[in-house]
Amino acid sequence: MTTGMQTVLHTVMIGVGATLAMDLWAFFGKRVLGIAPLDYALVGRWIGHFGRGEFRHEAIARAPKVAGEAAIGWAAHYAIGIAFAAGLVAIWGEHWLRNPSFGPAMAVGLATTMAPFFVLQPCLGLGVAASRTPAPNKARVRTVVTHLSFGAGLYLTAVITSHLIGS
Known part of the structure; x- marks a missing residue:
């Protein structure tokens, strides 16, 4: 396998592993802490409306x-x-x-909060940084913690795959 293909494979594995870590955190949050996770069907609904020229909704659940x-x-x-x-x-x-290191992975995890705060939440009708939700600060903290779990997943998966693939 070429180095370029190794890099692509390694990157895909890290992305999948980090996303899985985020999903495991959401599962834990739901089962243990009673925190309802994001319903990805609503994300699919939002994307499904793109073909109709609809990119923003007052309330995606009612679309x-x-x-x-x-x-x-x-x-x-x-x-x-x-x-x-x-x-x-x-x-x-x-x-x-x-040579994965924790800092860059966590920095990216934290930076990814910009996507839900400024794209997803407003487009689903939840407002910028969940400002239209019943408890905006609670929603913001949950978003940050969830995305930090993604950052931790980036790091952990990179450590594991660096030994498996040896990019």
Whole structure:
């Protein structure tokens, strides 16, 4: 396998692993802490409305359902996780893949909160940084903690895969 292909494979594995870590955190939050996770079917519904020229909703839950919205939402969730991992590799380089460090992974995890705060939440009708939710500060903290779990997942998956792949 060429070095370029190793880098791509490594990056995809890190993105999937980090997204899985985020999902495991959400599962823990739901089961143990009673925190409802994001319904990725609503993300799929939002994406499904793009073809109709609708990019922003007053309340995505009241928008008409889209065929396959759950699958669309989950696929987008993992694709975005891979894209964020690619961003980390683009910024910190292949050296980071060989010698992962905690700081860059957590910095990227924290930076990814900008996507829900300024894109997803406003477009779903929740307002900028969840400002239209019943408890905006609680929602903001949950978003930050969830995305830090993604950052931790970036690091842990990179450590594991660096030994498996040896980029």
